[in-house]
Amino acid sequence: MDDLIKYAPDLLAGFLENVKLSLICAVLALVLGTILVSMRVSPTPVLRGAGTVYVNIVRNTPLTLVLAFSSLGLSDTIGLAFSATPSTNSFWLVVFGLSAYTATFVCEALRAGINTVPLGQAEAARAIGLTFLQSLRLIILPQAFRTVVAPLGSVMIAMIKNTTVAIAGGYLMESAFVMRDTFDDTGVSIPIFVGLVIAFMAVTLPVGFVTSRLASKLAVAR
Amino acid sequence: MSTNILFDAPGPRGRLRNNILTLLSVVILASAAYYVYARFDAKGQWEGEIWKPFLDVSTWTEYIIPGLLGTLKAAGISAVCALVFGAIFGLARLSDHRWVRGVAGAVVETFRAIPLLLLIFFLFFLAPSVFGGGDYTLIALVAGLTLYNGSVLAEIVRAGVRAVPSGQAEAAQAIGLRKSQVMRLVLLPQAVTAMMPAIVSQLVVLLKDTALGYIIAYVDLLNMGFKLIPAVHFGSLIPAAIVIGVIYVGLNMSLSTLATWLERRTRRSNRTSAAPIAPPGAVGEPETSGAGTLL
């Protein structure tokens, strides 16, 4: 217990980094995932192909490698720099990698959601003269989103937990790294681990609860 | 609903618009690809020198294949253990005894909520102080993967058994089978068929998660390919990342293809009266949406 109290400020600072990463990645992954799914159902074969290839490649690559690549490939080689301050830069590189990765799962969830929207909806949208983007934006996606609230919640929870892999992207400030560093100094400490687990649960459980409540509330009766 | 319903067969103006869009997207994608290519080129990442190691047989026999075997070993052991764990706890959650259900439920929900890397770190540091010294990289990795994926599989097992129509169990009871016989002879065989696609999908996740072993220095594909090869061949870091990435994608995609194929077969099959269980995180399975599953 003493260890937990002694290192609590460091661990808390680390955990807040996880929360920050989660919040930003959640927004970016949802936006990017929606763009990806629009590409995958679009009338333009090239966009469809590009979306499919992107999703299949990124989704099947271990996150460790995705993050390592965003730090070593994008930043060091291509020269993508978000900030002159190294720690800020690596923070955004992790955001970039994690969002790019999570977006593929958002895309897959949404695509499954689109598949549950009845044919008649799309046909009716076309019948009243809506274009592809209009029918997607006004008719299809709103319904698709409602059916996939729960799976999206799962994707978000996985993403929150995945912020601990930020080490692989060279971001050495979040809680998993702090915990490891502390264990290196003091040896294993069960209170620290349990404390962090509770902290994560305090975030993930409400997300799961809220999304499943929302899911049943928003469910489209068919 | 099939996706081509979203838009009409294009008329002349639509065709024109589509062609313009196609052209535009080709230009954008190609220029993005070219930009990446050019920047890599400027940094000398396409030079034959740093790619040459991968044409060398010894690179494969000394690093990549042993690394791949390490990955498959960790994945294989974890898969077996996770299936056992999942079966035990999945069935325990269906137990008639309330306390068994409660304990199993608590265990499953807890391990699903813990970030896997945190769990692996913890086990890695805990093991030596409990069991004395030793090489705990594999054990920590396998134990972490087992506890997490086993918990997800437990949910799949539970959903699978529940997906068998209740008439089946009732009929089995009516002809005088005992509880264990109902489960073993009637429910499980049907449930397993229905669960197969979801199980294979989860095994893909498990295989991908073995890469976390890299962070605790387990000798896996990522460690051999991404740490040792660039250390031996200076400058080959990016080529190594690409080659290793291709191997992982290939492995996971073939497993995913197997999952899709199994699911199609299950949908056609008449060996089960249960519909296939959706992989956790998929649509239409609100029960399994407590904690995330993908990594």
Added chain:
Amino acid sequence: MRARRIWAVLAVAATAASLTACGGGDESYSSVAEKLEKSQKVVLGTKWDQPGLGLKKGAEPEGFDVDVAKYVVKELAGGKDVDITWKESASSNREAFLANGTVDIIFASYSITESRKEKVTFGGPYIVAHQDVMVRTDDSGIAKPTDLAGKRICQAAGSNSYKRITDPPPDGELDLDAQLVGAASYSECVAKLGGNNLDAVTTDDLILAGFAGQAPGKFKILGQPFTDEKYGVGLKKGDTKTCEAVNAAITKMYQDGTAQQLFTKWFGQAQGLKAPTGAPTFEPCA
């Protein structure tokens, strides 16, 4: 109920199988020196990813640590050829490997520190490394460690070398206001240094020399050492008999000139490194 019993049996069987797969014992000797003398066999831990010191090239590792290790175990075996099983010993699992006998003896850029002495018996040191700074050859802005103020230096996960620059004593040394760039390992640090996202890598000069040797002309070491890192031979806690024998072997290695020759072989190219003139002062075997 029977289904559950079957699963339980399976679980036990699987656990047992995985345990036996990892285990596998052999006869015990009272010390590593005795084992070497009697059986000429040893399990030897080195780094596998450290150019110049211990780098797995093909089936076996190579480097300064590896050559010293070969010399020492041969001496311990009474001059006979030794059957060596190589085992990677990363920084994170060296103590554990020694404690339970996964490896017999470790030569892995293993600095002797007070906290490690509590868990490990150290022979040697066989060489003293010094923390130094490596920069790009064309970078003239950094000439001495104190120039690192305001520069970007590498923080390799699991290594505390950066603290000597950024923190005041006792943990650190220079207390400079440098910016930290995170990386998973020193190889990544060096890759980043080549990619202009980093100004300097600072750690033991021998490690730096190994990296510099891989890319001749690209990086330079400042040659301004500011700490002593005594590389010791890791032995199971309490194995003083082997420790004494190791020290005798190291003394001989310096007397017959092998040590200097090996140093030149692996680090001769690097600038800013001083070859040792005699054996370092040994730590007491405890």
